[in-house]
Amino acid sequence: MLEKRRFIVGSLLIAGAVAYLVWAGIRATSTYYFEMDEFVARRAQHDGEDLRVKGWVRAGTVQWDPGRGTLAFELGRQDGSDAVPVAFTGILPDMFAEGREVVVEGRWAGGQLVARQIMTSCPSKYEPALEPGPAAGGA
Amino acid sequence: MVELGRLAVCLALLLSGVAVGASVLGARLRRPDLVRSGRHAAYAVFALVALATVILLRALLTRDFSLEYVAAYASSTLPTYYALAALWGGQQGSLLWWTFLLTLFAALVQLQNRDRNAALMPWVTATLMTIASFFLGLVVFLTDPFERLPVPALEGADLNPLLQNYWMLIHPPSLYLGYVGASVPFAFAIAALCTGRLGDQWIRTTRRWALFTWFFLTLGNLFGAMWAYEVLGWGGYWAWDPVENAAFMPWLVSTAYLHSVMIQEKKDMLRVWNMVLVLLTFLLTIFGTFLTRSGVISSVHSFTQSGLGPYFVGFLLFTLVVTAGLVAYRLPELRTPGTIESFLSRESAFLFNNLVLVGIAFAVFWGTIFPVISEAVRGVKITVGPPFFNRVNAPLGIALLFLMGIGPVIAWRRATPRNLWRAFAWPTAAALAAGGVLLAAGIPAGLAWLTFVGGVFSLGTVVQEFWRGMRARQAMLQESAPRALVRLVDKNRRRYGGYLIHVGVIAIFVGIAASSAFRLEVQQSLAQGEEVSIGRYRLRYEGIDGWEDGHVSVLHAIIGVSVGERRIGTLEPEKRFYKKPKQPTTEIAKRSTLREDLYLVLGAYDPDTQRITLLAYVNPLVTWIWLGGLVMALGTAVAVWPAASERSARVTVPGGVRVGAE
Numbered sequence: 001m002l003e004k005r006r007f008i009v010g011s012l013l014i015a016g017a018v019a020y021l022v023w024a025g026i027r028a029t030s031t032y033y034f035e036m037d038e039f040v041a042r043r044a045q046h047d048g049e050d051l052r053v054k055g056w057v058r059a060g061t062v063q064w065d066p067g068r069g070t071l072a073f074e075l076g077r078q079d080g081s082d083a084v085p086v087a088f089t090g091i092l093p094d095m096f097a098e099g100r101e102v103v104v105e106g107r108w109a110g111g112q113l114v115a116r117q118i119m120t121s122c123p124s125k126y127e128p129a130l131e132p133g134p135a136a137g138g139a
Numbered sequence: 140m141v142e143l144g145r146l147a148v149c150l151a152l153l154l155s156g157v158a159v160g161a162s163v164l165g166a167r168l169r170r171p172d173l174v175r176s177g178r179h180a181a182y183a184v185f186a187l188v189a190l191a192t193v194i195l196l197r198a199l200l201t202r203d204f205s206l207e208y209v210a211a212y213a214s215s216t217l218p219t220y221y222a223l224a225a226l227w228g229g230q231q232g233s234l235l236w237w238t239f240l241l242t243l244f245a246a247l248v249q250l251q252n253r254d255r256n257a258a259l260m261p262w263v264t265a266t267l268m269t270i271a272s273f274f275l276g277l278v279v280f281l282t283d284p285f286e287r288l289p290v291p292a293l294e295g296a297d298l299n300p301l302l303q304n305y306w307m308l309i310h311p312p313s314l315y316l317g318y319v320g321a322s323v324p325f326a327f328a329i330a331a332l333c334t335g336r337l338g339d340q341w342i343r344t345t346r347r348w349a350l351f352t353w354f355f356l357t358l359g360n361l362f363g364a365m366w367a368y369e370v371l372g373w374g375g376y377w378a379w380d381p382v383e384n385a386a387f388m389p390w391l392v393s394t395a396y397l398h399s400v401m402i403q404e405k406k407d408m409l410r411v412w413n414m415v416l417v418l419l420t421f422l423l424t425i426f427g428t429f430l431t432r433s434g435v436i437s438s439v440h441s442f443t444q445s446g447l448g449p450y451f452v453g454f455l456l457f458t459l460v461v462t463a464g465l466v467a468y469r470l471p472e473l474r475t476p477g478t479i480e481s482f483l484s485r486e487s488a489f490l491f492n493n494l495v496l497v498g499i500a501f502a503v504f505w506g507t508i509f510p511v512i513s514e515a516v517r518g519v520k521i522t523v524g525p526p527f528f529n530r531v532n533a534p535l536g537i538a539l540l541f542l543m544g545i546g547p548v549i550a551w552r553r554a555t556p557r558n559l560w561r562a563f564a565w566p567t568a569a570a571l572a573a574g575g576v577l578l579a580a581g582i583p584a585g586l587a588w589l590t591f592v593g594g595v596f597s598l599g600t601v602v603q604e605f606w607r608g609m610r611a612r613q614a615m616l617q618e619s620a621p622r623a624l625v626r627l628v629d630k631n632r633r634r635y636g637g638y639l640i641h642v643g644v645i646a647i648f649v650g651i652a653a654s655s656a657f658r659l660e661v662q663q664s665l666a667q668g669e670e671v672s673i674g675r676y677r678l679r680y681e682g683i684d685g686w687e688d689g690h691v692s693v694l695h696a697i698i699g700v701s702v703g704e705r706r707i708g709t710l711e712p713e714k715r716f717y718k719k720p721k722q723p724t725t726e727i728a729k730r731s732t733l734r735e736d737l738y739l740v741l742g743a744y745d746p747d748t749q750r751i752t753l754l755a756y757v758n759p760l761v762t763w764i765w766l767g768g769l770v771m772a773l774g775t776a777v778a779v780w781p782a783a784s785e786r787s788a789r790v791t792v793p794g795g796v797r798v799g800a801e
Contacts, residue, residue: 003479003482004478004479006482007487010482010487010491014491014494014538015498017534018495018531018535021502021530021534022502022505022531024530025502025506025531026523028526028530029523029526029530030513030521030522030527031521031523031524032521032522033510033520033521033522034519034520052522064743066744066752067664067745067752068664069662069743090662091662091752091754094722
């Protein structure tokens with residue numbers, strides 16, 4: 001009986017440890033993920049916070065300095081409305097281009113998103129054609 | 140031709156239904172003729188799907204651009220082997236490919252068991268054919284790979300340049316083999332539940348299938364990591380992307396199963412638990428497929444909103460309800476009298492290892508679906524990224540590493556102090572010594588240090604097992620040392636193959652710990668002739684060069700690499716600009732040694748000033764991860780190879796024969 005109890009205690013300890021790690025991990029690392037319209041509506045409340053924002057790279061706003069490795073552009077909706085300035089230092093992702101859908105991960109501060117990472121959605125195994133074209137129809 | 144392919148999948152769908160019906164009726168009414176019809180129908184389904192697959196393959200290879208699929212995923216300049224890979228490069232083709240593997244496995248299982256498991260087989264057929272009809276239904280009604288374009292295209296849109304890489308030829312197929320292979324143990328589990336033959340017959344029959352599944356999931360995950368490392372150019376190999384997680388979760392659960400099943404074979408315990416693990420592995424493979432197809436969870440791999448999501452959810456729920464119902468129905472019979480006698484026993488070490496593995500799978504699952512849950516509960520999407528997964532899984536992984544050292548050598552039933560001393564004195568001493576040496580060498584006492592210590596401990600137990608086994612044979616049979624070692628392994632392949640796999644896993648753990656904790660990273664803008672240092676390397680930008688053909692134009696920087704004053708080589712990281720889908724890709728350059736990888740990325744090039752932005756990483760011990768994978772493959776080969784004793788129809792019990800260890 002004692003052995004059984006020890007055993008149950010051991011199992012509970014493991015389950016408890018997993019639960020605790022998940023809980024603490026989520027508390028410490030979770031960030032909001034906003035679509036453009038949500039972000040525009042709520043950005044005032046999230047000043048100084050780390051966020052992920054999904055939007056489209058506005059045409060004509062991309063300034064890339066390959067010498068310094070600095071990138072500035074505006075994030076907008078798909079139709080080009082709204083403009084959130086984004087600043088980034090680093091390597092331009094391969095898939096980054098005007099009009100593309102991107103997820104910007106970084107801090108919202110002082111009226112601009114200071115990006116740590118820009119995730120370009122694409123390396124898809126299932127839908128390679130990014131540019132809409134006659135032969136690129138999906139399923 | 141193409142119409143024939145369409146006809147073949149339609150007929151296959153019909154016949155898969157027939158196979159299910161005939162098998163179930165045959166089993167219920169005890170009509171061998173019906174069971175036979177079911178079996179034959181399953182063979183026919185395989186033949187038809189194979190035909191359809193060959194037809195699609197032929198269309199891809201001949202670049203038949205009248206087919207929408209071919210026009211979307213191939214082009215006339217695409218090399219032949221990538222045209223082959225386009226079979227699984229797109230949604231429609233990959234589902235057909237999945238169905239092909241499934242029906243192939245179904246046919247193989249029939250063939251293997253034509254004179255065996257007569258009671259189980261109809262249910263196995265019915266289960267596999269039910270899965271097949273789901274996928275065939277998708278192929279026929281929703282994602283027709285044989286759809287023609289209204290007007291044939293003159294040229295195809297081509298395969299995504301990122302996929303035009305040799306990994307595309309090996310990574311997806313191995314992952315698919317693993318994913319689809321999980322259906323076979325699942326089908327036997329369902330058959331066992333349906334017939335009430337819950338003993339270990341079904342487990343013995345599917346032992347090799349389970350190992351096969353696990354092996355290809357292992358390879359698939361590792362190949363995916365290598366692909367990411369060599370192609371995506373961010374210096375790492377694993378990003379905890381939902382798609383990676385989708386492949387990792389079934390691997391975790393099937394790893395747990397491979398261990399706990401030994402307890403059932405040896406002690407007839409944990410029947411319910413094993414059953415649940417097999418069912419869960421299969422459900423996770425379907426869940427993974429769902430994740431990658433539905434666009435429910437945003438991923439670096441962006442997926443088409445293909446509308447398949449609801450169907451997968453439906454199938455997932457259906458499977459969940461059926462399996463849960465069956466388990467609940469058989470629960471009284473599944474319960475076994477055996478209980479774990481001692482906290483300090485191999486049974487309990489295995490069970491704790493199982494709990495940790497399933498715990499990791501749970502954490503990964505939770506982190507992956509967290510955005511969906513938070514949106515449903517709180518109305519906002521909250522995501523967790525790699526930091527979450529690393530934080531949660533690092534301690535769990537280290538616990539697993541230590542358990543991996545304890546499990547194989549602790550005594551069954553109840554370990555006595557004497558047994559514990561005998562089993563763990565040396566490994567513990569080795570681990571403590573290694574820990575001290577590492578501290579003295581300046582490695583801080585953190586998670587990486589703990590991983591190294593755990594690795595030495597686990598390796599110590601494995602080496603000790605080999606050593607003692609060998610010495611015992613030498614003493615008893617007067618064999619020479621190499622001969623004793625070979626015979627030792629050959630006499631108990633499953634056990635020592637398993638140990639070898641553990642050695643590979645230890646190497647992977649060490650590689651992951653070192654490369655996450657001690658990696659260096661430098662980003663620098665350089666004019667020609669300028670240098671940047673990273674670690675012990677000096678990198679000098681010596682020039683830029685390029686070439687071009689009809690398909691792609693390539694720019695490569697020439698970087699001279701020196702250590703101290705000694706020049707050790709030249710690396711040429713590239714940017715490629717594909718012409719068809721106009722898109723740049725990054726080709727990294729690296730110099731791998733056992734000690735570390737020097738990994739260079741050409742970040743940017745300014746044609747006006749000729750300046751480049753160079754991104755350099757030093758990743759310690761990454762090679763150990765790939766070598767560990769190789770050792771795991773070797774260990775698996777040792778474990779599945781039929782032992783001499785098996786030919787004389789003896790059943791080997793894992794860890795049952797403790798040669799010279801007592």
